[in-house]
Amino acid sequence: MKILCVWEHNGNDSILYAENFVGAFTRGASLQICRDKMVGEIKSYLKWLGEKSTDNFTVEIVQEKSSELNIRDADTDVLFNSERTKLSNAEYEHLKKIALKSAQSFLDLYNSIPDKSSTCLQARKTFYGAMPRTASEMYEHTKNVNSYYFGEIGVDVDNSGDILKCRNCGFELLEKTSDFLQNKVLEGSYGELWSVRKVLRRFIWHDRIHAKAMYRMAVKTFCDKSIGNIFEFMV
16 A cells, blocks of 8 residues: 655655645654654554554655755645645545544543643743643644634634534534635645645644654653553554
């Protein structure tokens, strides 16, 4: 099975996105490091979805984006070529289902953390400000991209409620627009290009980044590997 990948990079810093496994990704100091991690990422992603995997994966680069952004901090602006095409209602519903499952998994992981204000992580600055260090900070940061992502495709929604509720509210408002399945490419903030497909992918990808970080932080802080252990994709 081919893993079709989009490679975004800045010098030696790379993110490799799996185009045909929406939201799956690897990061590393080089393309080769990212490639070496990708099969393991896809296996854990499929396990999280409850789908069968295989040992017969190959990685194929189908698009490359050279960027001036802080790729090592997961700053990104790439629009996949495949994210420019129209959506069928069936495909939209499938991708939305994964995005909502991702929000629920993230919420469940957060709720499993025994002390949401404790952390072993040192302070560090990123492109968007101070790096979230506690479970509470990671959760709020991840939840609060809701209004930003939906806003980039013209959907006016806030971040009220938990991560699942506010994301579901955004989808409900999106679906009230008559032509959302046309998947128009729109220019959003800072000249970045967006589409409905990209928003769906970005939600799942962003959840994965911060779920993995929250899991690693919690295991190290509380010396308890059982935290969130039902979410294999976070390990």
